[in-house]
Amino acid sequence: MKHHWVKGNLPLIATCYICEEECDIEPGLTDWWCCWCQRCVHEACKSALSEICDFGKFKLMIIPPGSLEVINRRSTMRRRLHLRSIIRPNWLDWNPIIVVGNRKAGNNDGDQILSLFRRLLNPAQITDLAERDPVAALEWCRLLGKTPSIILVAGGDGTIAWLLNTINKLQLQSIPSVAIIPLGTGNDLSRVLGWGKEHDSHLDPIEILRQVQTAEKVMLDRWSVIIKPYGGLGFRGSYQTLFMYNYISVGVDAQVTLNFHRTRESRFYLFSHRIFNKMLYLCFGTQQVVGRECKDLDKNLEVYLDGKRAELPSIESIVILNIPSWAAGVDLWKMGEEDNKDLGVQSINDGKLEVVALYSSFQMAQLQIGLSTPYRIGQARTVKIKLLRSCAMQVDGEPWYQLPCEFNITYCNQAAMLMNNNF
Ligand SMILES: [Zn+2]
Ligand SMILES: [Zn+2]
Known part of the structure; x- marks a missing residue:
């Protein structure tokens, strides 16, 4: 394939591939840039470069234009790609990447990210979740068959969980590995996997x-949570x-997270900047109202680790962890080490959960600044909770108000993630 030259619109700091002098310093659209290999050349130097494009440094992540078989549907109002098949290029270790994000996320940070990657890759490799759901992004992975692929997802913990759930549901021949650009408030999974605590503009x-x-491929345990609501006589409704x-x-x-979400949806919410996220956890944590709602939780809740009921002190919260980061970067399990050294270390792929308890909402705020230690209940392969009264609950940062129920957490399988070792 020949280079695909675009006149002008060069990257910010561009040097000519031939003479190594700075490009694009004169006004107007003068120099050239190849949108596949990303090389820049001066008008005068262009003839010295070979005509054939090698796709540059990221060749093995690119889906070359010749590989796409697209169904042409001109009649549709919106120009969308309908993929028929992918013809595998003759490249050893080809590992194409799909970038997934929502352009409306994080004060338009999402839009900026998607645009930047559209310049570097085949634009068809970018999926905007504001227009299409993750199934569309994963259509690529289905067409790629046994070829391994990477999904780079720009989003918060909720978006990542949504994507991982979809991957699980589709039962693909080759499970794509997932890398993260953190764009949420907590970004706990991103922190653990080395992709950073917040988006860098x-x-x-x-x-x-x-x-x-x-990046290195690591497995992450996926857990099923089955919630059975209690009715007048035993269980009622559907699981x-x-x-x-x-x-x-x-x-x-969970109550703090719920209040936080409600505030964020309110028009009085001014702290849209991510610097305030940790502060909000601190402020909400110290609010009196939070404590009252969850007072004496231990009298209305039973915890069973691997079928054995656990003794509880006077507490206001139970947290069941799979990863060593909670509420925007607090390593709860490790923090509890001082008071109970007998328990094992935490791992994201050992088929075990870590269960801790928090005494109060005030302690939540203290934990954010390392002034307190949580109560370690134990590790287990299955956890059952009997919740005897209504209470706030959350899974991966998505909160709701839960009526009395029993829920069981059991091992499901594993998701494939990429761990960034460059941090
Ligand atoms: Zn090129
Ligand atoms: Zn030059």
């Missing part, structure tokens, strides 16, 4: 692709099944 997409290229990757909690911690 000076993000360099080339640097991200380089990090994805050298609800959810999946959990980060943590699940009942009590003050």
